[in-house]
Each structure stands twice: as structure tokens, then as C-alpha cells.
Amino acid sequence: MKLNRFLSFVALAALTLTGCSKDNDSDAGTKLEVRLTDAPGDFRAVSLDVRQIEVHLKDEQVADGWQTLNFTPQFVNILDYVNGKSALLVSTDFAPGDIKEIRLILGPNSTVTGTDGFVYDLKTPSGQTSGVKLKLDKVTLREGETFQLLLDFDVAKSIVERGKWNASKKKEERYLLKPVIRLVAQEIAGGLSGTVTPAATLPQILAIRTSLIPADTFSTAADASGAYRLLGIPSGVYRVEYFPTTTAPTNQPAYHGAVRTGIVVTNNQETRIDPVKLD
Incomplete structure (x- = not known):
């Protein structure tokens, strides 16, 4: 039927606009969103190699308390998400309960493009192994609620020049990534x-x-x-x-x-x- 074909096309086109978002049925129960936004720095682009996102559901000492969220590994230019814009990384059904921490696992291929147009490698040892961990104060997801975790990435503080680096050394090794992220948790109501x-x-x-x-x-x-x-x-x-x-x-x-x-x-x-x- 022509109408049904048209509906499928329009629905698909609308959902394409969400980037890594999926279609969300808000009557489906408890939902969790993870978003990334940015406090800008003096660079042309900052591409983060985001591999995995996890949340911790138990006491910090319990090693098996981590749960991997439904997320597709991707590169995110966080300078695209300033002035109130944010990248939707995760939107998923989630069981009610407490969340203690969130962990962002970064891959080895993050880069920063300087004002000179040169693309520099960004390395962050902690982000490549155990991940960037952010603790949460008391956060409880309740039945029928949508809860958002907003990761506010401070570019100016997160990208630092290596010690003793100078123009005679490899340009690719100029910067280190030491993520400074402010975590904002809020109920979406x-x-x-x-x-x-x-x-x-x-x-x-x-x-x-x-x-x-x-x-x-x-x-x-x-x-x-x-x-x-x-x-x-x-x-x-x-x-x-x-x-x-x-x-x-x-x-x-x-x-x-x-x-x-x-x-x-x-x-x-x-x-x-x-x-x-x-x-």
C-alpha cells in the first residue's frame, strides 16, 4: 500500500536525523540517555575515539558491577556540540535501580586539529585501559522515568601539551588527552x-x-x-x-x-x- 511505504520512508528519514539515537517509545518504561557536550577550546576539531560506555550498578568495590550499554563505537568531534548542543551516545531501555559510576572507554585513535590545520594524535593511557570513570551521587532510575547523564567535556583543560615538547620533535606527539569531564545527572520529565x-x-x-x-x-x-x-x-x-x-x-x-x-x-x-x- 502506498501509504504504508510512505510512512516507512518518513519514519526512517526522521530517525536518521538522530545520529546514533534510536527510535524511542516513551511508553516502554524506564530509559537511560547518555549525552556528550563540550566547553570549547582553541582548536579546529577534537575527534574522540569512543569505544565503549559502561555504568556501575553496585558498590564501587564490586568488580562485576559494570554493565555495558548498547553503544556503537564511533568518532565524535566534540567541537560540533557546543552552545547547548549535545551528541546522543546512548538511548536505551534500562532496569530501575541505582547507578554508582559511568565509564567511558576511549580507543587509541583520538586526534586534535590545531589552529595550524595539523592533525595531532591524542593519547590517554587511562582512557585506553580502565577508562575514564565518573562517580555519581545518589542516582536512582525509577519505573517509567527517563534519566539523562550529560558528559560535559572541557576541551581547554583536557588537552595538554607534553612536557619538554618543542617544534624540533614530532608534531604528532605534541598533545596528551587528560579528560576533564563534568557529569550532570537529571531526570527528564x-x-x-x-x-x-x-x-x-x-x-x-x-x-x-x-x-x-x-x-x-x-x-x-x-x-x-x-x-x-x-x-x-x-x-x-x-x-x-x-x-x-x-x-x-x-x-x-x-x-x-x-x-x-x-x-x-x-x-x-x-x-x-x-x-x-x-x-
Whole structure:
């Protein structure tokens, strides 16, 4: 059916905007997000070779308390994520409970591009072996909640020149990476809700946070009464798209999609959208 093919294409295109994010169904239960942002430094680019992200669920002394998060190894130019932008590294369903620490495992291929345009290697022994560990104060994920761990990377403090380095030595060996990261942990408690008519359209609903680059996409579906609700989504400005998943009965007006723009979601509040007609 043409409509279903169109829906699949649009959903795929919207999700592509999320970078390493996956489609998020906010009604699925407890979720954990890990994001990376940056306090800028005097460089053209800083490419981090991020290999693995883990969280510790037990007391620090318990070695087997680490859990590996669902993350695809990748290079992240953190200078792309300043002035309120952030890279979404992980968005995953997660069991309720306490988190004690987070650990960022870096590979050996991080680089920094200086103002001279030269690409320098960045080495960080601790990041390549045991990882960059960040302790958390009391953080408890509760049922039905979305929790965000924001890693605020300070470039100016994290990239340091090697001792006794001078221009006569190899340029690639000029800098060391000694990550200085501020960890911000917060509950994400925004939401939006509304109704669609006719309820028989049974629409898929995408909420795309356009105030963030790359955009986040969250999804849900209306129930048999036409009501829908997305909870635990971040604050920001959204575009909400509606796609019917059924066809209209014979001799009735055809169902069609709809879009609502400029929908503002505020943390700890639920935004109500005016009823949407799909016929």
C-alpha cells in the first residue's frame, strides 16, 4: 500500500536525523540517555575515539558491577556540540535501580586539529585501559522515568601539551588527552499528549525535537479512542507528525497525515496539543 511505504520512508528519514539515537517509545518504561557536550577550546576539531560506555550498578568495590550499554563505537568531534548542543551516545531501555559510576572507554585513535590545520594524535593511557570513570551521587532510575547523564567535556583543560615538547620533535606527539569531564545527572520529565480523529486511523505519531541538532525522534501510537501520550521526553521545541496506519472505509473521505510545528515541551510539565483531524 502506498501509504504504508510512505510512512516507512518518513519514519526512517526522521530517525536518521538522530545520529546514533534510536527510535524511542516513551511508553516502554524506564530509559537511560547518555549525552556528550563540550566547553570549547582553541582548536579546529577534537575527534574522540569512543569505544565503549559502561555504568556501575553496585558498590564501587564490586568488580562485576559494570554493565555495558548498547553503544556503537564511533568518532565524535566534540567541537560540533557546543552552545547547548549535545551528541546522543546512548538511548536505551534500562532496569530501575541505582547507578554508582559511568565509564567511558576511549580507543587509541583520538586526534586534535590545531589552529595550524595539523592533525595531532591524542593519547590517554587511562582512557585506553580502565577508562575514564565518573562517580555519581545518589542516582536512582525509577519505573517509567527517563534519566539523562550529560558528559560535559572541557576541551581547554583536557588537552595538554607534553612536557619538554618543542617544534624540533614530532608534531604528532605534541598533545596528551587528560579528560576533564563534568557529569550532570537529571531526570527528564517533559511530556506531550492529545487526541486524533477519527480514532479508526490508528496513527503512528513521531515527535521530533527540532531545537536540537542532530534532532531527537520519539514515537508512540494512538489507542482505540484516539488518545496518545509521550512521557519522559526532553524539553525543547518539537514537530509532531501523524501517519494513519489504516485506510478509510469505502465512500468515506480518505485519511491523510498531519503535522503540528512549534510544540514547546517544558521539563516537569505535560504539553497538551489541540485535537488533530486526519480525514
